[in-house]
């Protein structure tokens with residue numbers, strides 16, 4: 001336990017009282033059964049975490065400011081203990097706690113008897129905020145009871161709803177848990193520019209009933225930081241939900257500013273950290289999107305890029321399209337066997353439709369069928385097993401094809417890059433003056449055709465791939481969503497040439513925002529869960 005800069009006497013007193021508190025807390029927890037503890041959301045905060053929270057909160061307060069502390073669900077006082085371990089007693093102007101449970105409250109009263117704590121044994125949601133703004137809390141820290149809505153009686157829900165409206169003008173959905181009402185109810189207890197820190201379940205960031213809580217956080221106060229712990233974090237061993245800590249300041253928000261989003265690790269050393277603008281959060285219906293994708297770094301909508309969903313590769317650079325890409329007529333004349341051919345798309349300018357259907361063989365179902373000569377065999381093997389192909393390759397050598405740059409630098413001059421077919425493609429270059437005014441088009445490919453390098457091939461990554469396998473009907477929605485990506489954001493990522501030709505390299509397409517796709521994924525996960 002670190003008790004830096006504190007008076008020695010205070011340090012000794014808090015250390016020994018904290019040790020007693022842990023013992024009492026353990027005994028109290030053991031004396032109550034799970035149903036009782038669930039009913040009142042009684043899960044105490046590990047003191048090490050409480051200290052981390054207090055230490056970080058301290059950095060958000062003006063130094064030396066007198067502290068008016070409030071914990072609306074104080075339990076035996078883990079946060080209060082951390083307060084006394086973080087601030088010298090002279091800096092604490094007042095410290096108020098609320099606790100509904102007689103046993104917890106009496107234990108806390110006994111433990112903290114010689115300290116400034118004013119503990120009220122009462123239901124916080126039925127208590128009246130101080131009228132005098134000067135005495136309102138400037139440091140509110142709370143781990144509110146996590147009581148699910150179905151444990152709240154109808155009468156209680158009605159009065160809580162009324163309270164939410166009175167405190168903030170916010171009407172919460174009937175599905176909101178008690179912790180949401182605590183956040184709203186506490187608004188009137190905060191001083192102007194005061195700080196509040198809430199340790200609450202992460203689910204409010206994703207579920208519908210959390211929408212109003214998020215509106216409050218974005219519109220009535222200034223949201224400073226959200227830290228999400230890993231659901232596997234051992235300090236929450238007895239809590240089955242993922243936990244987040246949020247910091248807010250009771251200051252009207254400016255139009256746009258950055259909110260810090262961190263996750264995993266600890267508060268002082270999170271594993272991932274990035275900032276998200278208030279405007280982005282306002283547009284985002286789910287703040288935990290990274291968990292849909294399985295990547296926590298990208299938990300916020302606008303931070304999602306196509307690279308989070310697709311691996312993007314340039315189509316095949318054959319080295320000599322006229323030689324390696326063959327029409328059915330040429331194939332017939334040259335007698336090239338099927339097993340050495342792969343269907344390949346023609347240049348986008350020959351695609352009448354952006355959706356490519358397949359014929360019975362899986363080849364593109366249109367007139368202009370093309371095939372790529374794909375042989376991996378050594379020349380000698382070809383000569384013995386596929387003499388017609390060997391003869392054709394000899395013509396290539398005679399015509400100087402094997403000496404062309406790409407061909408010359410391959411292990412076998414005729415060996416093509418390996419590419420699997422994919423459902424999604426994007427054209428690699430185009431002009432604004434194209435038919436639909438868009439320089440880039442997304443193609444939905446139902447055939448087995450691969451693509452030449454005038455396309456970018458988009459391979460769905462694991463999560464998206466398994467979703468599409470389980471729900472093939474989503475192919476259309478994903479394709480439509482790709483076409484909703486604002487053309488300007490594709491242009492911004494790519495490059496323009498003097499003559500109005502726009503190009504997108506694989507890495508540039510990968511950088512494009514994927515918000516429109518996330519709508520589809522979210523809706524599908526809502527429907528399929």
Ligand SMILES: C[S@@+](CC[C@H](N)C(=O)[O-])C[C@H]1O[C@@H](n2cnc3c(N)ncnc32)[C@H](O)[C@@H]1O
Nearest residue numbers: 043044045073074075078099100123124143145
């Ligand atoms: C999650 S625990 C947190 C306790 C303590 N602050 C800590 O962090 O260890 C929530 C506490 O709120 C209390 N509580 C539940 N409903 C309450 C209410 N309506 N008003 C005040 N306290 C309440 C519970 O008895 C429990 O002690």
